[in-house]
Amino acid sequence: MTETNHDQAEYWGKSASGMKWLTFEEQIAASFAPVVDLLLERAALKPGQRVLDIGCGLGDVTLAAAQAVGPGGHVLGVDISAPFLERAGLRASGMGNVGFALADAQSEPFAPAERDAVLSRFGMMFFSDTVAAFANIARALKPGGRMTFAAWGPLAGNPWFYLPHRAATDRLGQMPKVDRNAPGPLAFHDIDRVTGLMAEAGLADIEAQAVDLNLTPPGGLEGAAALCTRLGPAARVLAHFNGSEADEAAIRDAVSAALEPYVEGGEVLMPATINLFQARRAGTA
Missing domain, CATH: 1.10.150 (DNA polymerase; domain 1)
Structure with missing residues (x-):
C-alpha cells in the first residue's frame, strides 16, 4: 500500500477507538443506513457499471452498490484499515461482483479511466491533502464519470x-x-470550501447540497x-x-x-x- 496518511492508518487499523467500529458494526450500519440510501439515490447507478467506494469501512456502501450494478458490474471497496477490509470481505462472501483493496486513496495508483462512478460515505474527510486525493481518485474515473460522496454538515x-x-x-x-477544517469527521462542514477544493483538483460539473435526514x-x-x-x-x-x-x-x-x-x-x-x-x-x- 502506498501510504501518505499514516496517522489515519494507525487510528482506523490499530487503535482501540478505531476497532470499536468492528464491535458496534450492526448498530453503526443501522444508524447510518439513511445516509447509504441518500448516496445510492443520488448516484443513480446503472446495471453493469464499475464503481469505486472510497473509505468503504465494513462495506455498507460497497454491498449496496453491488446490488445496484448487478452481476454485470463491479464494485471495488478501498480502505486504509486492514481489519475493516477483512470484515467487509466476510460480509461479501459469495458475491462475484465485489472486491476490496487495502489502499490510501490519496496516493494509490488506481487503474486509470476504469470506473464509471466513485462513491463515499464519510470517507473523504480524512486526507492530509484533499486536492491531491480528489485528483488521484478522479483519475480512476472514465471521462464523464461521476463522483458522489456524503460528509457531515455543520456541527x-x-x-x-x-x-x-x-x-x-x-x-x-x-x-x-x-x-475544524483539519482532517476529521467534520472537516467538510463548509460546502463552499470543499467545492473550491474540488474545482482546484480539476473536477467538473460540481454540485453540493445540505440534506436533512434522520439517523436511526x-x-x-x-x-x-x-x-x-x-x-x-x-x-x-x-x-x-x-x-x-x-x-x-x-x-x-x-x-x-x-x-x-x-x-x-x-x-x-x-x-x-x-x-x-x-x-x-x-x-x-
Whole structure:
C-alpha cells in the first residue's frame, strides 16, 4: 500500500477507538443506513457499471452498490484499515461482483479511466491533502464519470456530535481546541470550501447540497445513548481524561436525557445535516 496518511492508518487499523467500529458494526450500519440510501439515490447507478467506494469501512456502501450494478458490474471497496477490509470481505462472501483493496486513496495508483462512478460515505474527510486525493481518485474515473460522496454538515445540525460532546465535557472538562477544517469527521462542514477544493483538483460539473435526514440508531433510547457514548466525541473525551466507569455511566445518562425529544414510537430519530457532493471527471464518455 502506498501510504501518505499514516496517522489515519494507525487510528482506523490499530487503535482501540478505531476497532470499536468492528464491535458496534450492526448498530453503526443501522444508524447510518439513511445516509447509504441518500448516496445510492443520488448516484443513480446503472446495471453493469464499475464503481469505486472510497473509505468503504465494513462495506455498507460497497454491498449496496453491488446490488445496484448487478452481476454485470463491479464494485471495488478501498480502505486504509486492514481489519475493516477483512470484515467487509466476510460480509461479501459469495458475491462475484465485489472486491476490496487495502489502499490510501490519496496516493494509490488506481487503474486509470476504469470506473464509471466513485462513491463515499464519510470517507473523504480524512486526507492530509484533499486536492491531491480528489485528483488521484478522479483519475480512476472514465471521462464523464461521476463522483458522489456524503460528509457531515455543520456541527449545529448534527446532534450525533454535539449532544455527546456536551455531556462529556460537562462531566470531565474541555479538550484542546482543534481546527475544524483539519482532517476529521467534520472537516467538510463548509460546502463552499470543499467545492473550491474540488474545482482546484480539476473536477467538473460540481454540485453540493445540505440534506436533512434522520439517523436511526437501534435499541431505542438506551441503545442510542450507549452507542453515542462509546463512539465519537464522548468516547474521545473519556479517553483524553482517562474517565472512569462512573464517568461513562453519567455521560450516558446525560446523553439519554438529551435524546428524549427525538424518540418516536420507542425509536430514536436523530436529525442530521449531511453535505452531499457530486462532480464529474472532465471530458465525455
